[in-house]
Amino acid sequence: MTTMTTSLGMPSFTRPSPLSAEEAAERTERLAAIREGRIGTVHSWELVTAVDGPGTRLTVFLSGCALRCLYCQNPDTWNIRHGTERAVEYVLKRIKRYKKVFRATGGGVTVSGGEPLLQPRFVQRIFAYCAERGIHTALDTSGFLGARASDDLLDHTSLVLLDVKSGLPDVYRETTGRELRPTLDFGRRLASRGNRMWVRFVLVPGLTDGVENVEAVADYAASLQTLGAGGAVERVEILPFHQLGRDKWAELGEEYTLADTQPPTEQLVERVRAQFLARGLPVLRA
Numbered sequence: 614m615t616t617m618t619t620s621l622g623m624p625s626f627t628r629p630s631p632l633s634a635e636e637a638a639e640r641t642e643r644l645a646a647i648r649e650g651r652i653g654t655v656h657s658w659e660l661v662t663a664v665d666g667p668g669t670r671l672t673v674f675l676s677g678c679a680l681r682c683l684y685c686q687n688p689d690t691w692n693i694r695h696g697t698e699r700a701v702e703y704v705l706k707r708i709k710r711y712k713k714v715f716r717a718t719g720g721g722v723t724v725s726g727g728e729p730l731l732q733p734r735f736v737q738r739i740f741a742y743c744a745e746r747g748i749h750t751a752l753d754t755s756g757f758l759g760a761r762a763s764d765d766l767l768d769h770t771s772l773v774l775l776d777v778k779s780g781l782p783d784v785y786r787e788t789t790g791r792e793l794r795p796t797l798d799f800g801r802r803l804a805s806r807g808n809r810m811w812v813r814f815v816l817v818p819g820l821t822d823g824v825e826n827v828e829a830v831a832d833y834a835a836s837l838q839t840l841g842a843g844g845a846v847e848r849v850e851i852l853p854f855h856q857l858g859r860d861k862w863a864e865l866g867e868e869y870t871l872a873d874t875q876p877p878t879e880q881l882v883e884r885v886r887a888q889f890l891a892r893g894l895p896v897l898r899a
Contacts, residue, residue: 651735654732655674659672660711665723668720668721670720670751672724675729675735676695677693679728679758680790688858689861691727719749721771724752726754753776754773755789757795770808773809774810775800776815777813779826780832810837817871818854820871831849832892849894850897854876855876
């Protein structure tokens with residue numbers, strides 16, 4: 614460990630002890646395993662029904678996210694250091710345990726986060742395993758890091774849950790701290806290559822509920838239907854804002870600016886639903 618000493622009143626720092634040859638080799642191998650997707654950082658697991666895709670799902674939450682959504686219900690997944698490193702074989706063994714459940718319910722495996730495309734090769738290995746065994750796969754992503762998803766990964770992806778946070782660039786930036794265009798580009802890429810999608814939109818009063826913002830999301834979703842073979846968006850999910858993640862923000866010492874925001878009213882939800890329906894989109898209210 615680095616220590617501080619003083620010499621003539623000036624601070625100085627001793628260099629950390631060099632790694633032994635064995636420690637250096639172990640570190641090199643670990644880094645290679647992470648790059649190749651043989652090791653990933655997992656935050657948690659959940660067995661759910663008809664939430665993160667069809668049927669009963671084993672949802673694997675990975676750690677690390679490039680966005681900072683103001684309404685995030687899982688801010689504890691933002692930092693990759695808050696997860697546990699797992700060999701991909703560990704994950705595959707757990708998936709194998711539920712194979713009969715998936716077959717009986719038409720379910721499968723969903724990889725979420727955080728943002729799973731921070732660890733694309735880890736996800737790719739999981740999905741390749743599932744595809745070889747006929748297990749349905751779903752990728753829950755903001756699309757912001759869509760450029761990191763290889764065609765091989767997407768070839769093994771049965772469904773993409775594309776979270777379109779907002780339709781206007783300024784609202785998207787306010788909501789997430791990032792730019793909108795990468796998400797739009799990724800959705801177009803998915804539609805053009807024939808990947809099936811559920812478009813998700815979180816309805817937050819005073820933030821994402823503006824008429825023009827919703828119009829922009831609806832126009833975008835409708836435009837995806839015209840790309841590739843057509844009909845890439847199987848459904849749109851309107852997700853009403855809630856306060857279930859509020860305590861996590863406090864535990865992490867993060868400023869939560871939506872503490873006084875109420876869930877959307879029934880009238881607001883119906884207005885937004887009508888905006889999507891007007892474009893011929895199949896809409897599900899969660």
